[in-house]
Amino acid sequence: MWWHRCSFVPLRPVYAEFELSLTAMGAKPSGRDVQGQSVCQRRPGSQGTKMEMPLWLAKGLYERKRRVLSVELPKVYREGWRTVFGADPIVVDLHKMGPYYYGLGSQMLHFDSPENPEIANTILQTFIGRFRRTMDSSQNAYNEDTSALVERLDCLERSLFKAGQSGLNSFQLWEKGRSSHLTASSLVINYRKRKMTDLQA
């Protein structure tokens, strides 16, 4: 079943590792390194300590009865920023506000904050508001430096932009009659490049 999930959400939950501020309540974790290597020491985590924890760990430890920990919402998803997104989503530099705005936002909904409906709605409306700009810019920037267009996009938007660019480039190739031009496979080219750098090293 995990493989099916792979094809719809390509491995993003694994690649994106987030640090959140948490308020640990009443937990007594034994001191283990977060990579899972056992360092067997008893380290009391007293009530009310704040610590940073990767998202996957917070999700694993979280319980609805809220006995163990509560998660503090990053400021991008809070009231203040939500009104900014409501006013004009296009202007915001989403890359600076956490490159995984949409991904992390969807994961934060897991923690049963009372503001969940508003958060979800804001994320959705932000995406809708910004999508048009992303799509148009990706389809009209041919053979030029796109760094200015891409720098304020978050990772999801960047992959959409890349898809748009690839479509545009394929179409232009077709228009020039180069779609029947046979080329070496990209794997071969990359492999050859790597061998050259190995030889030079």
Added chain:
Amino acid sequence: ISFCLNEAKTEGKSELIPSIKFRHSCLLRNQRCIAAYLYDRLLRIRALRWEYGSVLPTAIRFHMCAEEMEWFNQYKKSLATYMRSLGGEEGLDITQDMKPPKSLYIQVRCLKDHGEFEIDDGTVILLKKNSQHFLPRWKCEQLIRQGVLEHVIS
């Protein structure tokens, strides 16, 4: 894990539950990372069949583990069976003509020495570096993909 949790609850050691969950989360994460890495490798190996051909160079084979080699062979077999089932008696090679063909013969240049090459009517061509030839498209396609020949468009 549910067994451990139940045991912790029944024995009244419920303060151990966060530790159990912590360790379990770590194990699951390691498992996800490993699975993601192996899956990515598998996708690349599958792409090799399409982009390179059914015989992989030894350098690449060297980097694959035995199970991946086995997977590649099985994939090749499935693909071959499928291709045989298409297009009537002979089957259809769908790994050919990946880009729409415009002519039967194409001009190619050799990028490296590849030795002798026989075409359908029996003529043998010597593929020496930088030599140019006018050859049937279907014979050259795989060599172009492998980087031995280069398709020249005037």
